[in-house]
Amino acid sequence: MGEEAVHFSVVDAKDCKQSAFEVGDKTYVICRSDDDLKTSAVKIHDKLTQTWYCISSFHWLSPTILGEQPLLTKSQSVIPVSDEKILVIEKGVPLNESIWFLEIDTPFVKQQRKIKETEVVSWSKGVIGVGQKPVVISGPSGVGKGTLIAKLMKDYPSKFGFSVSHTTRSPREKEIDGVHYHFTERIKIEKDISEGKFLEFAHVHGNVYGTSIEAVESVTDEGKRCILDIDVQGARSVRASSLEAIFIFVCPPSFEELEKRLRARGTETEEQIQKRLRNAQAELDQSNEPGLFHHLLVNDDLETCYENLKKLLSLDDDQEDSDDFFNKEDKETASYSIVSKTDSEILLQSETNEGKNGAIHLLALDLSSLSGGAPGRTRGLKIGSVNSF
Numbered sequence: 581m582g583e584e585a586v587h588f589s590v591v592d593a594k595d596c597k598q599s600a601f602e603v604g605d606k607t608y609v610i611c612r613s614d615d616d617l618k619t620s621a622v623k624i625h626d627k628l629t630q631t632w633y634c635i636s637s638f639h640w641l642s643p644t645i646l647g648e649q650p651l652l653t654k655s656q657s658v659i660p661v662s663d664e665k666i667l668v669i670e671k672g673v674p675l676n677e678s679i680w681f682l683e684i685d686t687p688f689v690k691q692q693r694k695i696k697e698t699e700v701v702s703w704s705k706g707v708i709g710v711g712q713k714p715v716v717i718s719g720p721s722g723v724g725k726g727t728l729i730a731k732l733m734k735d736y737p738s739k740f741g742f743s744v745s746h747t748t749r750s751p752r753e754k755e756i757d758g759v760h761y762h763f764t765e766r767i768k769i770e771k772d773i774s775e776g777k778f779l780e781f782a783h784v785h786g787n788v789y790g791t792s793i794e795a796v797e798s799v800t801d802e803g804k805r806c807i808l809d810i811d812v813q814g815a816r817s818v819r820a821s822s823l824e825a826i827f828i829f830v831c832p833p834s835f836e837e838l839e840k841r842l843r844a845r846g847t848e849t850e851e852q853i854q855k856r857l858r859n860a861q862a863e864l865d866q867s868n869e870p871g872l873f874h875h876l877l878v879n880d881d882l883e884t885c886y887e888n889l890k891k892l893l894s895l896d897d898d899q900e901d902s903d904d905f906f907n908k909e910d911k912e913t914a915s916y917s918i919v920s921k922t923d924s925e926i927l928l929q930s931e932t933n934e935g936k937n938g939a940i941h942l943l944a945l946d947l948s949s950l951s952g953g954a955p956g957r958t959r960g961l962k963i964g965s966v967n968s969f
């Protein structure tokens with residue numbers, strides 16, 4: 581962007597310790613929590629019912645605030661970017677720690693509001709770049725999903741990361757807590773699910789299995805492509821979520837061969853094997869459903885199937901994550917204020933980062949490619965330096 585193209589329009593950006601914004605029929609106040617002055621609190625005023633939702637002994641008047649919350653710094657710069665999200669820039673931290681969105685009416689928030697029957701908002705950390713799309717692998721029990729994924733992890737340890745699911749089933753011999761699964765109690769997983777910490781969950785073969793938002797995001801944050809091994813119900817839920825992924829269904833060469841593999845694995849009782857085989861038929865029936873899986877792979881000969889899986893993954897035209905900007909320039913503490921906004925771009929001005937000749941450092945935050953990450957992260961931010969003046 582050239583010098584002449586820089587316009588400072590008057591925008592509704594609040595730059596202070598407490599910010600209030602009207603979006604639709606509601607006013608959102610972002611402020612410090614009374615209990616812990618470093619964390620944020622959100623109060624919501626509904627103009628239609630003239631009701632305040634803030635921490636209260638009446639639970640229906642306390643808003644539910646989901647997601648990891650930003651630590652409040654000396655001040656924030658805040659502006660609504662759409663009817664769905666408010667952008668919050670925290671000051672005095674490295675830029676890649678400073679960009680947050682308060683989701684006020686995204687599909688995820690709408691869904692949670694219905695479930696909880698109260699006001700809900702959700703914090704989501706802004707992340708530069710899109711990362712590679714996660715890969716969801718489904719297929720009947722015993723078809724070889726785990727075997728294929730293990731080979732991929734062994735051959736490409738720096739490229740792929742496994743989404744470690746939670747389950748209420750007991751560990752098998754050689755299964756390690758935190759590596760193969762997070763083995764958990766039903767009461768604990770149900771509480772976490774009700775608090776919106778899970779991307780998806782399902783009752784599978786008599787146990788609860790679920791993918792936490794953290795399981796997926798921690799892999800993507802490491803710069804790796806996340807692999808999910810989940811059943812068809814889970815795949816369906818992820819398909820309906822904001823997470824954009826590649827969906828692969830692994831089929832057995834025959835039902836007889838599937839049964840043979842399941843028995844040969846020797847990890848289930850006869851009763852469990854029968855249950856898994858019944859569920860296998862139902863899963864196979866859904867594998868061709870339009871709009872569910874992008875690819876079907878037959879796992880007959882393991883090596884051939886593995887080669888086909890590798891081909892599918894390398895053919896995918898995902899963009900590489902580009903965090904060059906942060907690597908080069910902005911690991912250091914920065915304080916940026918919002919100075920102007922268009923539909924797709926926000927201009928930020930550094931307060932501390934003046935150039936040698938006293939020039940003001942400007943950054944353009946491009947919101948045009950925001951893509952659905954799992955709730956908890958807003959990926960697809962692009963950022964670039966604007967000519968100083």
Ligand SMILES: Nc1ncnc2c1ncn2[C@@H]1O[C@H](COP(=O)(O)OP(=O)(O)OP(=O)(O)O)[C@@H](O)[C@H]1O
Pocket residue numbers: 719720721722723724725726727728841842844845879880881882883885
């Ligand atoms: N192509 C193959 N040919 C023969 N055996 C195979 C093949 N692929 C996997 N197996 C074997 O089949 C058994 C089941 O494989 P695996 O545990 O990977 O299945 P899975 O789909 O992950 O099952 P689950 O959903 O129950 O976790 C294992 O003993 C594995 O070694």
Ligand SMILES: Nc1nc2c(ncn2[C@@H]2O[C@H](COP(=O)(O)O)[C@@H](O)[C@H]2O)c(=O)[nH]1
Pocket residue numbers: 718719720721725745746749780781782784785789790791809810811812813814815
């Ligand atoms: N919906 C989900 N399904 C999951 C998850 N993790 C695993 N699974 C599926 O469960 C069955 C059984 O697994 P097992 O380890 O007991 O053999 C298998 O189909 C997995 O794909 C999850 O987080 N969500």
